[in-house]
Amino acid sequence: MKYRQHGQNIVGANxxxxxxxxxxxxxxxxxxxxxxxxxxxxxxxxxAMLTPPNG
Structure with a gap:
């Protein structure tokens, strides 16, 4: 699943x-x-919604 890091993340790279x-x-x-x-x-x-383009 794609995930974008940004400065306001609650959970992230730590x-x-x-x-x-x-x-x-x-x-x-x-x-x-x-x-x-x-x-x-x-x-x-x-x-069912997690097709390759959405993952």
Whole structure:
């Protein structure tokens, strides 16, 4: 799926020393797994719309 990075992203590249503790906290706290589960569930419902030009 195509994704564009921009300055107002809530979730994104997380580059830099300040982003590392935030990223680790989200990973350890289980938020990353939760976010992935939600995203996979939504994508499962939209599977028929994910044709090659849209992916």
């Amino acid at each position: 580059i830099g020393w300040r982003a590392r503790p935030v990223r680790m906290s989200a990973f350890i706290g289980g938020r990353v797994v939760s976010w992935n589960d939600v995203n996979l569930k939504v994508l499962g419902h939209m599977w």
